[in-house]
Amino acid sequence: MTPNLPLVILVGVMVAAGVTLVLERSLTRILIGFVLIGNGVSVLFLVVSGPAGTAPIVGLSDEPMSDPLPQAMVLTAIVITLGVTAFGLALAYRAWQLTGHDDVQDDVEDDLIRRRAEQDETSVTFDEADAALPDEEGSDAPIEHREVHEVPATTVPEALDADHEDELP
Amino acid sequence: MNQIVLLPVILPLLGAGLCLAFGRSARAQRIISVAILALVVTVSAVLLYRADHYGPQTVNVGGWPADIGISLVADRLSALMLLVSTIVTLCVLLYSFGQGIVEFGRDAPLSVFHPTFLVLSAGVSNAFLSADLFNLFVGFEILLVSSYVLITLGGTGARVRSGTIYIVVSMISSVVFLVAIACVYAATGTVNFAALSGRIADLPPQVSNLLQLLLLTTFCIKAAVFPLSAWLPDSYPTAPAPVTAVFAGLLTKVGIYAIIRTQTLLFPDNDLRTLLLWAAAFTMVVGILGAVAQSDIKRILSFTLVSHIGYMLFGVALGSTAGLSGAIFYIAHHITVQTTLFLVAGLVEYRSSTTNLDKLGGLARAAPMLSVMFFIPAMNLAGIPPFSGFLGKLALVQAGVDDHRWLSYVTVAAAIVTSLLTLYAIAKVWNRAFWQPAEAEHEAGDDLGADSHGGSMHGRSGVSTKTERTSTWKVDDEQQQRLPLGMVVPTLMLVGCSIALTVVAGPLLDFTTRAADELQGRSSYIVAVLGGGG
Structure with missing residues (x-):
């Protein structure tokens, strides 16, 4: 399998930006960083699934199909990321309510x-x-x-x- | 008959739905959750029996064949973990009822607790039973997301602060896990454990080492292995007692379980054993040194939790049947004992409204029952004969000595030192909280200056602290709080469980040896998943 170079670079950039943000103290920035990393990993799954093909329905066409399994995984991962991000935002809001900021304390x-x-x-x-x-x-x-x-x-x-x-x- | 493998996952989820539907009635919620968890305990016992006598129990969800669908497998290791964890979960749930009147008052989110707790249980079961990496990830996420809710329960300032750290660390570890899954899939084209065990062996060693490192990093964060353990003692102590107890008992053990599963099944020719042994030694020693420095019962217990993860990792790192068997035995022992200790810490907190050793004292006379409930699991944790903690450590040390490598001897030495230091940390708790007279009596009429008394090195200005402390104690003396039976009985049940583990230690060690044999043999698992089922 030959990986798709632009996609790999995209993954690298998104994860790098995400990691930078996660190292911040403010929970909102950490969350944005987490979303960036999460999306980067989702793109990584696209790289993993190999070259694009036709719709993965058996008997539809003789062309090579796309691999459906990574897409199923990435859908699950996206849903989980969504849920966790929503919870994190609620938490950041609560921290802001309590302390006036959402910095992670020592x-x-x-x-x-x-x-x-x-x-x-x-x-x-x-x-x-x-x-x-x-x-x-x-x-x-x-x-x-x-x-x-x-x-x-x-x-x-x-x-x-x-x-x-x-x-x- | 194999369909019962599904029940430990489905029943708690069903129960969570029912609990939400009956959100207005606390009594209905309690009946539902206890009934569901009792059922799961029964199912797990049946699974344990069947896995031991008829080999791994497999079910392919939806009838899809194993390599494209999702399968659940209960072999000896999974079934034992499942049984111990559900028994502990049930006891903690009962304990939370007793505490419910106190902790979850009228405005607290009572209706959320039970469903979340059941979902957590479903996630733990799913992680123990899953037969592929991605389902393991989903199991982890189920239990993590419910643990996010539980650790920030009530949304108080301290819980939001410590919960934030826990949540961020867990989120990052989940992302690392996803990267690992993507890499495994790219290299092998499957995520099924059984299929992977064959295909990873064909990979070039660099690639398989990379995959192994990625997976190990993920699981070591979740299991709180040094140097990835700093988040745990920071985040656990502030949660409500039952929540901390169930986290301490189960969540890190799921990580260890995942390490055992992947190490034995996917990477049997382990190149990273040296690394793992070092990690185990450092986890033990650094963790326990942290415990020695603390002066709060819950924090001491959190640090001993980290430290004792090292023992389990030690057994896994040895890679021998004896080592694995010792590690599995130690997990079963440690789940019960650590949970019991956190529940007892909850009782101490309930009685004295603090777990700070500087403010506690005289509990042995004031609450003899509580002292006994602390003493037995504490000595068990420290590894005093004849308790199961001693037997588990003995098994691990023997396995380590049989390994005949200098690093194993080093780790054995670290294990023994850790055991002694655990005894020291526990004895400190015992002396200061239980034996030493209470601060109020201790300081009565004593007008020594702030600098001449050890207690005043508390870091605050002496005078105001002293009045604050005495006033706390007056309130307690007046109330003479009786511990509610609803909290004591479940704790006693768990103390009983830990003693029972000691009594049945012989058969249990035979069982864990069979489980370790099965893990090392690999073939019965692979045949059960890929060949049978369906």
Whole structure:
């Protein structure tokens, strides 16, 4: 089978554009990207189905027929893409209703851990009492080094788990 | 008689339609969905028996021959997965009734929950039974789309946020799956598993490796295999407890099932075993390290879920009968145990209105029943003898040692370390939530400064947090919430199931060995699909 070059290029361009959009933060753009990729893949199925022929009805003509199976698949895929896109749009609308934008937010807990890591800060479950004990060699390292830094109130938003309005650095 | 293979897909879809028709009556919806799922459990049990005794059960939908139509096949692996998953689904559904009064209040979309749940069940069944790649894709889409609805149920801010990540990742993985299907069709001209198993062997190795990689990428995203697992712990914990439980139990396992099916049937001469072993080792270790760092029960459980996917992948990557058998056993064990733990986390949340370990405490005295329900599956998950978790891990480790390659030994070591760290993470939950006295008693009359107490390293300003916490506890003490029987009984049923898995472990391991033999033999499946049926 010789693939159809213009179609292959079209697939490449659509998927590339789609991937660029999917990497955005706004859900609406992600959805447009998803639709582009989805359509690109649908075109890929056209490439896969081989050269075009007559209508795939047995006994209609002696010419070679088109392969009907990829078309059946691509129809299913289009329907699924349609449904998922509709759901995604509803979700984006809901996110806009709730927060005024539809940007995908960072996870709150992960964000907390990342900030702690940046400040060389221990986790809540870290047992300070144990760490304060001298180690086997009777470490005489200055105590100040092990001291846990107080989180400056400004770096951690007050309402971290109530709403996610905080803008991230 | 073979027509009953259709029932696990058709019945839940029918039930979903009926539930929508009776959308106004919660009672009718409950009766319908329980009846339907109970029927599916029965059918799956019958299928398991027949698949074990009479070979793979096949049906060609609409009477079209297998290579152009759609066939459904129940062999030993599919039937076992189907039975375990439907039992778990049924228990979770019963649990959701008990919780229904609390979670799905008057304004919540009650009428949507049952139909969606049934559609999810239909999708899972379809994925387990499908005998071709495209039908597998459709099964995945059915279960994914219903899971989109379930994960954003109620449309609260947190659920929309975490649901968005889940949905976008799933959409992308579906598109990758479509690309894989297109490539497979272009290379071989068919998407039927049985037909593919012959034709892929004739392809040049570069092409078949490419196809294998594409399919593996897709399924690894769905199964949350490292490094494609970051979406899972982020998105699961915010959903309602029954939803998280059923997702944790089933969705990733469908991905693992797809990996087993394609690896054994399509790519028996596996060139990518080394890659898979590395992926398994990293999934285990990185996942469990995530669990250790967390301080919320649901998040810890999500991370252990990711981590234990590694065990199953390990068994598949070994490629030996013993490895496959261990992996299948481990899936059955892990579906029940992980679901139970998430249900228990739901009970904890119901009782204390939080699952944060910093705010929990003293549950062992306050709710001894709940503690037992947590303790048994938790020890099971960590792999303490004599539970099924230990037996599954033992089977996998033995298979790994028998492989006699250095990488297998490395992975065995990773598996053992992961098991120990799981015990650590679980023990942390047990100590802090169940044994340690509650924060309110703990801090009563204690006026130590914010910096001298471990709990104050919470990252917020100490004083306001403390008052907030004590007030939460006062409310709880006054209420002394009794757990509703409707939530406890299904959880107990699942705890019973996980103990039952331990009791029947011998026969079950024999069965999984037969299933693994069947998978490796391949011929009975191919003959059943292409030769028989019709």
